[in-house]
Amino acid sequence: MFSKATEYALRATIYIARKSSEENKLGIEEIAKAINSPKSFTAKILQKLTANNGIISSVRGPGGGFYLSSKAQKRPVRDILHVMEEDGVLGKCVLGLKKCSEAMPCPMHAEYKGIKQQLIQLFEHTTIQQLARDADKIIPSNKQGRH
Amino acid sequence: MFSKATEYALRATIYIARKSSEENKLGIEEIAKAINSPKSFTAKILQKLTANNGIISSVRGPGGGFYLSSKAQKRPVRDILHVMEEDGVLGKCVLGLKKCSEAMPCPMHAEYKGIKQQLIQLFEHTTIQQLARDADKIIPSNKQGRH
């Protein structure tokens, strides 16, 4: 469904959300290892997600690394797709027609319409935080100890 | 969602289903023009779909061309994806994890599960013929005159 770059972006962001905080940043080495992605390629992707006050925050130098602000945690997953310039795939025609609409539907339009809507809703309404918490329910992270 | 090659494969097959019969075959020129795809590239794709008694039938020489047997018309759209080696995308994990299952779910698994099932059902239960007929309801083809 998505490019590898976008898959890495999603995995990395969720991982950072789970394991980091402003006090406990994560290095690219750890992130790439954890999400099983090529390090340098992942670094480029994080650059994109970090650029101009983006989704991920970063600090250089010793003790530096990547983290997610609590504000960023509340952003919808779709924002990640947007930065990766792949949010288009959600609304796109399955047959790849540029002009496919209610007025000019492709042969699959009627059948696919409902699924498309659900996809858009899913990525729009799900926040990064929700996914991070879901993941923690299954394999608890050690970001914060539970009392 | 799918590669261009697969989009062309779907569009071409549906077009052939609508406009051709064993008595009235279509040439690559017409097909490519109709579905707005590069001719030679589309030819390669039709070769794939034609190979070893595949979905599309073809005959060389004058009066030759491509057509769909009535048996092929009844095949599910998923068969096209299979030939294009992209039926995998339907069942694939959204985050691209190789091992994502009920037992080892990715963070999006629960949320995406239902949509994935609908996608599989859609491509499995919809036949080429159904799409061709849907399309004809909107823009009637001239394959057979209506009395």
Next chain:
DNA sequence: AAAATAAAGGATATTTTTGTCCTTAATTAT
């Protein structure tokens, strides 16, 4: 101030996807 650390950024390489062109093979009509 110097050294060490970690992300940012540029340049380049590799692989895959997309696309084109030309020749070959099969079939039909002359």
Next chain:
DNA sequence: ATAATTAAGGACAAAAATATCCTTTATTTT
């Protein structure tokens, strides 16, 4: 038989996606 037509197939080209490496910049520690 020969010529014409049309798909099959091979070789190659271009573009995009994926991946690596090296240098630079910011920050902290010594």
